[in-house]
Amino acid sequence: MPQANGIYYHEADLRTENQPIPVVLVHGAGGTHLHWPPQVRRLPQLWTLAVDLPGHGRTDGLSEQTISGFAHRLATWAQAVGFPKAIWVGHSMGGAIAQTLALEHPELVHAIGLVATGARLPVNPKLLESTAHPETFPLAVETIMKWAFSPQTPDQLRELATRRMLEARHTVVHNDFAACNVFDASDRLGEIDVPALIVHGTADKMTPFHYAEFLASGLPHAELVEIPNAGHMVMLEQPEAVAEALHSFARRALAAQ
Numbered sequence: 698m699p700q701a702n703g704i705y706y707h708e709a710d711l712r713t714e715n716q717p718i719p720v721v722l723v724h725g726a727g728g729t730h731l732h733w734p735p736q737v738r739r740l741p742q743l744w745t746l747a748v749d750l751p752g753h754g755r756t757d758g759l760s761e762q763t764i765s766g767f768a769h770r771l772a773t774w775a776q777a778v779g780f781p782k783a784i785w786v787g788h789s790m791g792g793a794i795a796q797t798l799a800l801e802h803p804e805l806v807h808a809i810g811l812v813a814t815g816a817r818l819p820v821n822p823k824l825l826e827s828t829a830h831p832e833t834f835p836l837a838v839e840t841i842m843k844w845a846f847s848p849q850t851p852d853q854l855r856e857l858a859t860r861r862m863l864e865a866r867h868t869v870v871h872n873d874f875a876a877c878n879v880f881d882a883s884d885r886l887g888e889i890d891v892p893a894l895i896v897h898g899t900a901d902k903m904t905p906f907h908y909a910e911f912l913a914s915g916l917p918h919a920e921l922v923e924i925p926n927a928g929h930m931v932m933l934e935q936p937e938a939v940a941e942a943l944h945s946f947a948r949r950a951l952a953a954q
Contacts, residue, residue, distance in 0.1 A: 725789030729754030815908030886915030898927030
């Protein structure tokens with residue numbers, strides 16, 4: 698994977714015309730770019746970049762303590778890569794980062810995609826406590842995986858996601874959840890004056906579907922796509938449906954620039 702400003706990212710340049718605006722995929726808490734399946738990382742006719750946030754995956758160094766800190770790091774990364782604006786697509790914590798980019802760095806935002814996220818992301822106090830200690834971190838991951846997937850999810854997919862999260866440092870996962878817990882953009886959604894796509898599974902237990910409905914009612918230019926019977930890891934459970942929704946939205950947003 699290439700690197701810019703210390704951040705590693707996966708790149709798929711499938712553009713059929715000279716379009717300088719990429720789709721940037723931002724993973725959630727404790728994740729990496731692999732939280733986005735190949736169908737989403739390789740959107741047809743588009744330039745797609747999937748990052749590993751600081752302290753995550755192949756990006757070394759310390760993680761950030763706040764959602765705003767992550768947004769600032771991605772803003773400087775964007776300048777290093779050299780694109781003028783992007784369609785920022787975030788899952789869960791990544792969705793909070795996308796909203797913060799739209800609020801704090803609007804010059805870099807052409808549109809946003811919000812996948813299984815909300816304007817607030819409160820975290821269960823027991824989960825915060827169990828991710829804070831190496832002894833209880835495996836139990837925390839087990840709990841997260843129970844909440845993150847719908848009952849229909851194949852065991853193989855759930856086991857792979859579990860192994861990947863266990864590879865993360867427990868301090869990184871804890872800091873991610875702590876940052877999510879204090880994030881709140883609910884009073885500022887009306888300031889996000891760009892096209893917004895909301896993709897949410899109807900069986901999401903970590904961020905229930907009413908979080909998506911609140912986003913849709915508060916964002917000025919929002920459309921909501923619900924994925925039936927999918928949980929919090931909707932893009933892994935239903936990759937084709939999520940990829941189709943993001944591809945269609947991105948093509949329309951780029952055509953309207």
